[in-house]
Amino acid sequence: MLRDITLGQYYPADSVIHKLDPRLKLIGTMVFLVSLFLSHDWIGYLAATVFLAGVIRASRVPFRYMLKGLKAIILILLITVVFNLFVVPGDVIWEFWVLRVTRQGLSQAGFMAVRLIYLIIGSSVMTLTTTPNDLTDGLERVLGPLRMVKVPVHEIAMIMSIALRFIPILLEETDKIMKAQTARGADFESGNLIQKAKSMVPLLVPLFISAFRRANDLALAMEARCYRGGAGRTKMKPLLYEKRDYAGYAVLAVYLAAMIAIRIMR
Amino acid sequence: MWNYARRDAKTWSSAITGLTLQNEDKSATMGMISARQQCRLYRKREQSMGIIQSSKLTFEYTKKDEEGNIEEVKRAVDGVDLDIHPGQFIAILGHNGSGKSTLAKHMNAILLPTEGTMWVGGKDTKAEEYLWEIRQTAGMVFQNPDNQIIASVVEEDVGFGPENLGVPTLEIWDRVEESLKAVDMLEYRRHSPNKLSGGQKQRVAIAGVVAMHPKCIVLDEPTAMLDPSGRHEVIRTVRALNEVEGVTVILITHYMEEVVWADRVFVMDDGKIVMQGTPREIFSQVETLKAYRLDVPQATLLAWELKHDGVDLPDGILTMDELKDELVKRICQ
Ligand SMILES: Nc1ncnc2c1ncn2[C@@H]1O[C@H](COP(=O)(O)OP(=O)(O)OP(=O)(O)O)[C@@H](O)[C@H]1O
Numbered sequence A: 001m002l003r004d005i006t007l008g009q010y011y012p013a014d015s016v017i018h019k020l021d022p023r024l025k026l027i028g029t030m031v032f033l034v035s036l037f038l039s040h041d042w043i044g045y046l047a048a049t050v051f052l053a054g055v056i057r058a059s060r061v062p063f064r065y066m067l068k069g070l071k072a073i074i075l076i077l078l079i080t081v082v083f084n085l086f087v088v089p090g091d092v093i094w095e096f097w098v099l100r101v102t103r104q105g106l107s108q109a110g111f112m113a114v115r116l117i118y119l120i121i122g123s124s125v126m127t128l129t130t131t132p133n134d135l136t137d138g139l140e141r142v143l144g145p146l147r148m149v150k151v152p153v154h155e156i157a158m159i160m161s162i163a164l165r166f167i168p169i170l171l172e173e174t175d176k177i178m179k180a181q182t183a184r185g186a187d188f189e190s191g192n193l194i195q196k197a198k199s200m201v202p203l204l205v206p207l208f209i210s211a212f213r214r215a216n217d218l219a220l221a222m223e224a225r226c227y228r229g230g231a232g233r234t235k236m237k238p239l240l241y242e243k244r245d246y247a248g249y250a251v252l253a254v255y256l257a258a259m260i261a262i263r264i265m266r
Numbered sequence B: 001m002w003n004y005a006r007r008d009a010k011t012w013s014s015a016i017t018g019l020t021l022q023n024e025d026k027s028a029t030m031g032m033i034s035a036r037q038q039c040r041l042y043r044k045r046e047q048s049m050g051i052i053q054s055s056k057l058t059f060e061y062t063k064k065d066e067e068g069n070i071e072e073v074k075r076a077v078d079g080v081d082l083d084i085h086p087g088q089f090i091a092i093l094g095h096n097g098s099g100k101s102t103l104a105k106h107m108n109a110i111l112l113p114t115e116g117t118m119w120v121g122g123k124d125t126k127a128e129e130y131l132w133e134i135r136q137t138a139g140m141v142f143q144n145p146d147n148q149i150i151a152s153v154v155e156e157d158v159g160f161g162p163e164n165l166g167v168p169t170l171e172i173w174d175r176v177e178e179s180l181k182a183v184d185m186l187e188y189r190r191h192s193p194n195k196l197s198g199g200q201k202q203r204v205a206i207a208g209v210v211a212m213h214p215k216c217i218v219l220d221e222p223t224a225m226l227d228p229s230g231r232h233e234v235i236r237t238v239r240a241l242n243e244v245e246g247v248t249v250i251l252i253t254h255y256m257e258e259v260v261w262a263d264r265v266f267v268m269d270d271g272k273i274v275m276q277g278t279p280r281e282i283f284s285q286v287e288t289l290k291a292y293r294l295d296v297p298q299a300t301l302l303a304w305e306l307k308h309d310g311v312d313l314p315d316g317i318l319t320m321d322e323l324k325d326e327l328v329k330r331i332c333q
């Protein structure tokens, strides 16, 4: 059962966005995030909304999947809104005891909320339309220049792709150990938080031992197959740009230029 | 003459593969084994230089305490001399802790000898400049199928070795396809390894090694974690590689039935090679094997017991079919 889980949140569909090069999608997401911080007023947000809506439509992923990611940030969202609402000084429009809401505060809280929501939706579009493997490959290439400042980009990407392979295996193993411990009378369900945490110890110890053994075996197997880091390595599936990717970059450039123009002119 | 012998060997081997495939569940008869050996003889004539050789190979695991003082020394391999020829099928037996895995790891330069020398493809494993060449010459398959598959798609895992070797992209694709075909897993190329059976995973691991075009494959208990049908799949694949492609195979195993196919069997005990010979020679010494805490194939054991009880049978019967034939002969007389 556990082996059927999909990692990340890839939503398979046959769309232009799915087919785009992961490098373009990564850079596109970054540009979109930057553009959100560029916009100050409703025209900027309108442009961002139009752009985002266009991409979502083209991706053919149902909109409710995009909203799933929002659940995780609902608390941060609330705090941000409340904070902005009550702290920003300006023309008071509502007052109660020590709380006062200003017009500027209201608009800033609104913009912050929209910014955060778009940020999450924007990155969801990327993770929903790109397989974890492509994402890792893309990341390795996009972050490539960081190698010059001694960031181990290839190693990070390799770690990510190995994690992708082993997380389902470890989850399955957790399930197995849990069942074995339950059969011996362990109780993972009841009790308060501390008791629950305590009952996890007999689960985590064997899991860690097994994970370390696996890591050791894997390192040996990789070395035996001549793995020696990223240098001199070729790729079975190199990332190659196609026409649609260049078109994608063009669209992105136009969008960014428009956002900058709006920012400067207003 | 040389060419003739070579072509002959090819025809032999394909004829034999056909035969073994028909008979795979019944296991081999006497006639087939001798045909196989004949085919090997042809092949061996053209290749006389040993692919894996060692002289007085010794390896010690040292346990050190915090200050770096040596606490304990465990001699896992002790003065082993090997001379394995290209195209041979070698089996290594030995009870737990006898040093088989330690020896195997020397063939891939994962471990370097404490004393003595190991040559792979004529290269000393201690020479750092040949390290990658040695690892490419002698590929290694490990026991746990899960812990040696690196990628989350079958074909990408098979491509991992060639990628490391710097093989050009198009050639990687050719190699991946040909290796997956060789282990009969081509139709699973786009699957996730997590959804394969143990035997299938182990075949993917073998394909991953085959794609590096090794001359020799070392398999360290590749079937230990598999069910009988998985074991069967893996052994059939390994034998096909040996017979059809002529890859040298070194198979470490606990299952005596898998040893029956070998050209030569080495028995290890306490780091030393204590017995060697053809399967028939080895298994005719049931008592010695028992002293080394090893099993013998069930048919051999049964024949041995019968012989002890006064039935007139030859030594070293390996399969149930052979035993049946011999018994029928006795009854008819
Ligand atoms: N990493 C290690 N550190 C210390 N001693 C080790 C290590 N690995 C193996 N040994 C010891 O070396 C000896 C040989 O071990 P090895 O793993 O080669 O045996 P084996 O024949 O492969 O056994 P098995 O059939 O269980 O796989 C054993 O006594 C073992 O305890």
Ligand SMILES: [Mg+2]
Pocket: B100, B101, B102, B220, B221
């Ligand atoms: Mg071992």
